[in-house]
Amino acid sequence: MGWRIPSLNSARCFVVAGEHLSFTKAAAELHLTQSAVSRQVQSLEEQLGFPLFERFTRRLALTPQGQILLSHWRIAFLEIEKGVREASTHTDRSIMTVAMPPTFSVRWGTTCIIEFQKLHPATEIRLRVDSEGTALDGGTVDVAIEFTYARRRRRGSRLLFTERLVPVCSPAYAAGLSGITPEQMLRSATLLHVQQWEDRYGDWKKWLAAAGYPNVPFERGLVFETADLVLRAVKQGAGIGIGDHAYIRDDLAAGILTTPFPITVGYDRGYFIRARDDEHDMEVRSSFVDFMIRKTVQFNDE
Structure with missing residues (x-):
């Protein structure tokens, strides 16, 4: 039980470098120099007593120990980010971030958000344009509207309308x-x-x-x-x-x-909506999903 917990800075440098398998790309993401990232990782390796990377001339590779740590620490940093976001938004005024494809937002989605906000004035709605349909997976979006094939729809998504x-x-x-x-x-x-x-x-x-x-x-x-x-x-x-x-x-x-x-x-393509499934502000997310389904039912009946 004599382990000393590594610093968050060195752990973060390792996680980002491990995801990119590059100190240079990790430095760009973290706004540090390449040498600073390398020193942080080297210091972490010395503290742990085992190497995390195999270093080659033009690339990095994770050691078996590095792979184990990366799988756990990546989840840990996502939880830290989630906790900070929940704590920062824990006020009487709830915040809901909605992601949707660009054309959907311009032609129709923005009008719906304005109407919903009038019905829920205590909720601040933040609109994010996302053409890839992956915003919800990053943990920074509450509700995502995705344009995809029906056979590729994500688990838990509900149909708005087909194309x-x-x-x-x-x-x-x-x-x-x-x-x-x-x-x-x-x-x-x-x-x-x-x-x-x-x-x-x-x-x-x-x-x-x-x-x-x-x-x-x-x-x-x-x-x-x-x-x-x-x-x-x-x-x-x-x-x-x-x-x-x-x-x-x-x-x-x-x-x-x-x-x-x-x-x-x-x-066989369409627009599908899904929401984060954690309990924080679940009521307003569920209300928005139901609201969008009611607004789009007309398109499926035509």
Whole structure:
């Protein structure tokens, strides 16, 4: 029982270096010099009496003892971070951090958050844009809305709505393509795409096949990072994009956009919501999840 507990600084340097297997990358994350991180780890090794890393010319490798310590200490630092966050937010005014994809937040999510906050004025809501769907796993987000395939949905998530895609363009752009057949229109139009994971043409490919135009070339046109940017380009008359009906329904009703081919294709992708499952502020998180499900049920009934 003569062990002396290592300092948090040296333990933290080891954990970050172990995660990156690099003193240089650990130094960048910790805002220290590479030599400072190396000294902290060396001091820790001397205190423990065994090496934590095998040092090669251009890389590091964890020793068996290092692997054991990293697995335990990584969890310990996550718990420390969690405790600090809970202590700092333990006030009469609760704080809820919500993460959602960029297009969801711009086209629809922000409006919902404003409405929910009016119903729960004692809750401060912080919005974070997250395109990867992993924010909840880091322990700094309370509720996450994720865009993914149904078969890849995370455990404990609940469906908000599934994606329903339809071609959309400005009325002026559609008028410029009048007088020709639908297939000629598709062949001559500029197609607008959104980068979806590794696939940038998948939406058009699936829609064309379902609509009966499988031979129309689709690997052409303009590619944008988000669906919101596609819809902005559509409004400026840049071409025909694929839009999720949930995002364009108001613009269609107002005559801002039109559907030159009113064939909607369902997808096995959708938006799913899940919340942290610890007890701290569970009531407000559950209320928000239920609120979002009620707000989106209309999209599943259309």
